[in-house]
Amino acid sequence: MTGAALADGQTVHDALAVPTAEEAVRQNEIWTLKRKLAEEIAPELRRHYETEIVPRHVAEHGAPPADRRVIASLMAPDPRMRLFSALRRRSQEQMWDLVLTSANRQLDRLLDLAAGASAAPGSLDLDPALEIPRYLRAVDIHCMPTGYYREFAPDDVTAGALYDRGVYVYAGGQLGGLNDDKGWSVIRGYLDRHRPGWTPARILDMGCSVGHSTVPYTLRYPAAEVHAIDVAAPMLRYARARAAALGAPVHFAQRDATATGYPDASFDLVVSHILLHETSVKAVQQVLAESYRLLRPGGLMIHAEYPPFDTMDPFAQFLVEWDTTNNNEPFWSKVRTLDLVAMAATAGFDPATVHRELIPTGRRLTTGQSGSTSGGGRMQVLAASR
Amino acid sequence: MTTAPRYLGEPHADALLSGLLLLTQEVAVLRHRCAVLEAERDGRQPPSPDDSDLMPRLVDELFGRLGTTQGTTGKEDR
Numbered sequence: 001m002t003g004a005a006l007a008d009g010q011t012v013h014d015a016l017a018v019p020t021a022e023e024a025v026r027q028n029e030i031w032t033l034k035r036k037l038a039e040e041i042a043p044e045l046r047r048h049y050e051t052e053i054v055p056r057h058v059a060e061h062g063a064p065p066a067d068r069r070v071i072a073s074l075m076a077p078d079p080r081m082r083l084f085s086a087l088r089r090r091s092q093e094q095m096w097d098l099v100l101t102s103a104n105r106q107l108d109r110l111l112d113l114a115a116g117a118s119a120a121p122g123s124l125d126l127d128p129a130l131e132i133p134r135y136l137r138a139v140d141i142h143c144m145p146t147g148y149y150r151e152f153a154p155d156d157v158t159a160g161a162l163y164d165r166g167v168y169v170y171a172g173g174q175l176g177g178l179n180d181d182k183g184w185s186v187i188r189g190y191l192d193r194h195r196p197g198w199t200p201a202r203i204l205d206m207g208c209s210v211g212h213s214t215v216p217y218t219l220r221y222p223a224a225e226v227h228a229i230d231v232a233a234p235m236l237r238y239a240r241a242r243a244a245a246l247g248a249p250v251h252f253a254q255r256d257a258t259a260t261g262y263p264d265a266s267f268d269l270v271v272s273h274i275l276l277h278e279t280s281v282k283a284v285q286q287v288l289a290e291s292y293r294l295l296r297p298g299g300l301m302i303h304a305e306y307p308p309f310d311t312m313d314p315f316a317q318f319l320v321e322w323d324t325t326n327n328n329e330p331f332w333s334k335v336r337t338l339d340l341v342a343m344a345a346t347a348g349f350d351p352a353t354v355h356r357e358l359i360p361t362g363r364r365l366t367t368g369q370s371g372s373t374s375g376g377g378r379m380q381v382l383a384a385s386r
Numbered sequence: 387m388t389t390a391p392r393y394l395g396e397p398h399a400d401a402l403l404s405g406l407l408l409l410t411q412e413v414a415v416l417r418h419r420c421a422v423l424e425a426e427r428d429g430r431q432p433p434s435p436d437d438s439d440l441m442p443r444l445v446d447e448l449f450g451r452l453g454t455t456q457g458t459t460g461k462e463d464r
């Protein structure tokens with residue numbers, strides 16, 4: 001069941017780790033801090049860069065700083081930049097810590113709920129033998145202290161509960177009350193425009209986490225069988241409980257997107273949302289090849305990612321790259337330099353069907369130009385058909 | 387978990403900054419408790435938990451000391 005919204009706008013459903021009033025006060029302090037840094041301090045740093053650092057560099061070298069790395073070396077010693085970095089990193093750590101405390105307080109309830117979800121429409125198929133890729137084990141991505149996959153209790157859902165509430169605070173609510181904006185953006189910004197009236201029979205969402213982007217497909221294509229995979233069991237158990245709470249019939253399975261094990265030609269539509277940037281070059285190539293293998297003739301692949309570097313100016317690139325080194329996002333920059341169109345062709349797709357476009361996203365559209373730290377407001381879609 | 391990087395030159399400055407953020411949250415909680423008690427006393431609805439300008443003021447104060455002034459609370463279009 002869904003019901004009211006929290007004071008900050010997140011939609012309440014049975015699986016959500018709802019904060020007490022005092023937990024909400026603490027979480028809100030972090031939300032407000034993050035917003036202040038993104039919306040006021042980052043543009044202030046840009047102004048400082050444009051009005052002081054660039055003219056000085058031009059005077060000394062005859063040209064503005066060449067690229068994001070030079071900008072980083074020029075900005076690094078600046079006390080304002082250092083304070084900005086310290087505040088961003090600490091706010092990130094404290095955000096997860098606060099939400100984790102709140103989720104742990106209600107863990108017994110959430111574990112019971114997940115255990116009781118087995119009768120709901122849809123399914124959950126776990127594979128305890130599945131190996132977690134090294135790129136997920138090597139660091140705790142975006143400083144999330146549980147990682148996606150670690151378990152702290154039998155049949156654990158902690159990481160999923162942490163992610164559902166944490167992402168809402170992290171994104172400052174920009175993904176909407178159900179954190180489902182990326183799914184809806186692909187549906188409305190791409191599928192409805194390029195394939196109006198299409199009715200895919202079988203859909204696969206790769207790297208679904210807790211199903212934030214998966215659920216919109218069950219609503220837009222109610223006749224379709226919707227499958228969603230992830231390597232991380234705690235995300236999937238929670239995703240199952242959440243989908244049940246939302247009345248969404250999704251078939252969740254613990255499978256690796258690089259080698260899913262589904263038979264050839266199993267799906268009409270294969271999608272992912274912000275999966276690629278948390279993998280590796282090798283895995284991206286494998287995911288594209290696997291997508292090709294899984295599609296039926298006439299089927300469509302869509303991988304939605306953050307915008308590539310060539311769509312933003314060097315200072316915006318510099319702010320994006322901050323996360324690579326400071327927010328445990330090792331692949332965050334590299335993925336934005338890949339020629340995904342060429343990689344899709346290498347994976348088997350007819351180059352004539354492969355294309356990349358930017359689609360609008362976000363409830364509140366902010367742009368890299370105004371200091372958003374992730375080039376927000378747009379998403380890159382890599383699409384190809386079989 | 388990789389070790390948290392340190393950004394600020396002075397010894398312990400990063401840890402102190404963490405503490406300052408935590409203390410700010412505690413002040414917000416105490417303020418909220420007071421507001422709840424006042425609302426109960428006056429028979430009003432309990433206050434919203436997201437009604438605080440403490441962090442923007444703290445950030446303004448910190449950056450102000452570095453020579454940058456920020457004028458707003460960051461909540462206007464919330």
Ligand SMILES: C[S@@+](CC[C@H](N)C(=O)[O-])C[C@H]1O[C@@H](n2cnc3c(N)ncnc32)[C@H](O)[C@@H]1O
Binds near residue numbers: 182206210232255272
């Ligand atoms: C940023 S989250 C995806 C968010 C989700 N798609 C959404 O739109 O809300 C990345 C997810 O991909 C999963 N993942 C990473 N590599 C994977 C792989 N090779 N196969 C399946 N899932 C993977 C992680 O466990 C994590 O849950």
